[in-house]
Amino acid sequence: MNLAGRLRPIVAALTALAASVCVAGAEEANDYPTAARAEYVYGCMKANGETRSAIEQCSCSIDVVASIVPYERYVTAETALSMSQVRGNLGVQFRTSEQANSAVNDLRRAQAEAEVRCF
Numbered sequence: 001m002n003l004a005g006r007l008r009p010i011v012a013a014l015t016a017l018a019a020s021v022c023v024a025g026a027e028e029a030n031d032y033p034t035a036a037r038a039e040y041v042y043g044c045m046k047a048n049g050e051t052r053s054a055i056e057q058c059s060c061s062i063d064v065v066a067s068i069v070p071y072e073r074y075v076t077a078e079t080a081l082s083m084s085q086v087r088g089n090l091g092v093q094f095r096t097s098e099q100a101n102s103a104v105n106d107l108r109r110a111q112a113e114a115e116v117r118c119f
Helices: 003-029 034-048 052-068 071-083 089-096 098-118
Strands: none
Touching: 034 052, 052 071, 052 098, 071 089, 071 098, 089 098
């Protein structure tokens, strides 16, 4: 068996390994569900104008936020922001919770970074 014949299985195995590592890395980097990303972009566009430029800026913004804040933390912050608008005792619990305030502050810092990078 010549050298090329012996190297072919090794090259194939290395190629498969590299492909699986790239896919795993992409899944980790894209841990936000598509619906969450679309909802963010939709809300961002409502706030910043419904133009082609806004689509690009808002898409960039969610990418930056996703790179800084893990999805679970994002859900906590979004829930806290939504529930803090509820009147009464339930809303007070979300407005005064240290965990909720910390998650909201993390999200706001990520959004500020996205503002600098994307707008």
